[in-house]
Amino acid sequence: MPQKNKLNNILSIVIPVFNEEKYLAKLISDLEKYFSDIDHELIFINDGSSDDSRSIIKNYIDSLSDKKNIKLIDFKENCGKGKAVREGINQSSGDYVLLQDADLELDIKDSRELYDIIINDKEIKCIFGSRYLSGKLKRNNYFFNELVGRINSIIFNILFSQSLSDIHCGLKIINREVINKIKLSINDFGLEIDLAAQIAKNNFNIYEYGVSYYFRTIQQGKKITWIDGIKSYFYLFKVRFLDNPYAINLSILFSVFYMSYVGSHFGKGLGQNLFILVFFIIGLFIGLKNKILPSAFIFIFIFIGSLFGQGQGKVLSVFLFFILGLYLAKKICNNFSKSKNSIINFLF
DSSP states (O other): OOOOOOSSOSEEEEEEESSOTTTHHHHHHHHHHHHTTSOEEEEEEEESOSSSHHHHHHHHHHTOSOOTTEEEEEESSOOOHHHHHHHHHHTOOOSEEEEOOSSSSSOHHHHHHHHHHHHTOTTOOEEEEETTTOSSOEEOOOHHHHHHHHHHHHHHHHHHTOOOSOTTOSOEEEEHHHHTTOOOOOOSTTHHHHHHHHHHHTTOOOEEEEOOEEOOOTTTTOOOOHHHHHHHHHHHHHHHHTSSOHHHHHHHHHHHHHHHHHHTTSSSTHHHHHHHHHHHHHHHHHHHHSOHHHHHHHHHHHHHHTTSOSTHHHHHHHHHHHHHHHHHHHHHHHHHTTOOOHHHHHHO
């Protein structure tokens, strides 16, 4: 049962709920079992449920003599897990925020273990549960779902220089210091990608902890579909290449333009299209790592390289000058990185 309020609760447990009437009684029982001995608040977000989820939560709250540390946020229509969690976080007050799904695919016992780890190590600011690390019980009857989850984790790791095994696990605990630095924007199941991306962009280390997993079918209430799987690839692109400061987005746009132009000068027919695609992708990463002037510097060196040689010799020349341009651009950026001038920071 929620404990009495202090200036700040040590832990805020944020629980989005959408049509989970079959699981709420056990969820509440497990929360009381594993968290009754610590100072915490419960924040349920009813995301437009059409079953008895809202009334079950409301009846539980009404049964409590002390209602200070429990909230029910009620959406009249389904707005998506991302928006539900975002609103729950906005109304939380704890030093730590635990994100807990209501469907019991993930064990509340593991949630308590995450809390015990993070509360006893002040260097750890966030822990993600991982369904793929543990030697704990696991039931998963859908190979395709796991395959997509693992592929998405690999793509995320490449884009953000991370080494996470399970980007989509819904169980996470996050320090308030991290919460104050991020601004979530995705409303649906893309929440997990959005959250991990913002934590990585703010240079916080993401720790992982193996958790149990009990997969459920659509008939048992599974909400995520193959459409969400497809949308996840757009979200991976969005959080890496679109959700950036204006200076970075401008550099990305410039870099993909000139790198695609460079690629168009190699090969013919299908081969030329492949070169354009490869150079386009390279341009995305150049724009991420270099603002507008260093990126222009790289382009100038590529152009100089194109003036030498013929055929394969020109390809080699362009490649060598490209590497030289990257190296010198990095040196230039390092020289201006500590400047407090806003114009210099925009350009470099």
